[in-house]
Structure formats: C-alpha cells, structure tokens
Amino acid sequence: DRDNTCGFSIYPYTLVLSNRREPVRKVYRSVVVENESLRVTVIPDLGGRVYQIEDRETGAAYLHDNRCVRPVRIPPRWNFLSLGMELNFPYTHSPTGTDPVAYELIRDDEAEMVGVAVGEQEKQWGLSWRAEVRLYRGYRGVILAVRGWNDTDSTRKVQWWSNTAQPAGGDTEFVYPEEPLVAHIEG
Numbered sequence: 001d002r003d004n005t006c007g008f009s010i011y012p013y014t015l016v017l018s019n020r021r022e023p024v025r026k027v028y029r030s031v032v033v034e035n036e037s038l039r040v041t042v043i044p045d046l047g048g049r050v051y052q053i054e055d056r057e058t059g060a061a062y063l064h065d066n067r068c069v070r071p072v073r074i075p076p077r078w079n080f081l082s083l084g085m086e087l088n089f090p091y092t093h094s095p096t097g098t099d100p101v102a103y104e105l106i107r108d109d110e111a112e113m114v115g116v117a118v119g120e121q122e123k124q125w126g127l128s129w130r131a132e133v134r135l136y137r138g139y140r141g142v143i144l145a146v147r148g149w150n151d152t153d154s155t156r157k158v159q160w161w162s163n164t165a166q167p168a169g170g171d172t173e174f175v176y177p178e179e180p181l182v183a184h185i186e187g
Contacts (some may be wrong), residue, residue, distance in 0.1 A: 011094040012123050026069070031103055031116045035135040040116075040142055042133055044086075044103040047096055049119030050085035050133055053142055064165035069098075087118065087128035088161035089148045096122055112137035126152045129160075 028045040034056065041051040046069065053062040063084045081098060088094035098159035101120040107113065127150050134143040146160055 006094050010124060011096050013164070015024055018027060018036075028069070031063065032140045033105070033114050033133065035114065035137055038135060038142065040133055040135060042103070042116045042118060044118055045100045046081065047105065048087050048101045049081070049083075049097075050087075050142075050144075057146060062166065064167055079085060082165050084165060085144075086161075086163040087131050087146075087157075088163075088164075089131075089146075090122065090125065090127045090156065090158035092159060092161040093163075094161070096123070103149060106132060115143075123157075125156055126150075127155065127156060127158065147177070152161050 028043050030051065031042045031044065033040050033042075037055040037056055039052075039056050040060040041054075043049050043051045050063070052065055054060065055062070064082065066083050069081060069083070086093075086097055088097055101118050102120045103116055106115045106117050113130055113134050115134040115138050117132045119128065119132055127148060129146065129148040131147075132143075132145040134145060136143070144162070146162075148158055148160060150158075151154060
C-alpha cells in the first residue's frame, strides 16, 4: 500500500511520492529568541526545526542554511530537509518533520532564560512530544530540552531523533547526555 514504508504503515500520513518540478514560493512562520550572545530562529511550520543559531557579535551562522526548503526522498514519508536542526519523535525522520507544529514562547525570569517550545500530539499513535529551545543569560550555548510521553493504553517503542546540518569546523563540540543514543558521526 502506498502509505507503507520501512515495514510499517504511516497512516494517517501520506507519502510524498514525487518532487515538484517548479519551485513554489511559500511563507513560513518563524520565531526568534535571543540573549546577549546568540539569536535562534525556530520554524514551527517545518516540524519545529531550529533553522539557525547566529552569533550576535559577529553575525556568524552555526547551522547549514541552503536557503531553499526542498524536501528530498528519505523514508518514512520521503520529506527530509537538509537545513538547520531537525526534531523527530516517535522515530527517525518523523512523519511530521516538515509539517506545522504548535509553539509557545517560554520564559523563566528567575533562571534568566528565554526560549521557544515546539511540539505536538502526533496522529499515528497519539504520542506527544515537546522540545524547548532555551537561551540563558551569560551562557553562550543553546539548550534543547526534550520530552516525549504516551497518554494512550498502548505500549510503543519510541526514539527521539535530532539531525543537525552544520558546516564543517574544527572548533565544533557536541555534548551528549550520559544515556543510550545512536550517533552517525566520526571524530
């Protein structure tokens, strides 16, 4: 069936079976949060993707930006984008990775934090996720705090998956939590 990929159905989502021949101009909502060091742009209309992290002093951009939103054919829905940071739940390359998700601005005055939270209850299994993109005063880094939960009666194996498209650089450091994870990275 045309909605089956990777050995399981992705219903009620449908596959993107072919690329558009001609580009279509489209406007996406974006949310910008910043501290004294960084400016972060999040696009809720593309699955909550962190589109860019910019250095406010130098203007340097930390994430790959190919200036074009053109999905390529990668399972399960054949709609992967190579730009920014992709957020996926309940499995890799989530069916909603390029669909609009809910968002809200968040703030904690005591912790001197501003940010944006994105997330949804996905339609396939009824599972929910929330990712908070946080900036703290005096901290030159971005915190991504994620949570997934299951309010259904069914047991599901899930995976949080985040892809980051980043230009190569010798001074880049990824700090991973001390818990099980799969990383497709060398060095």
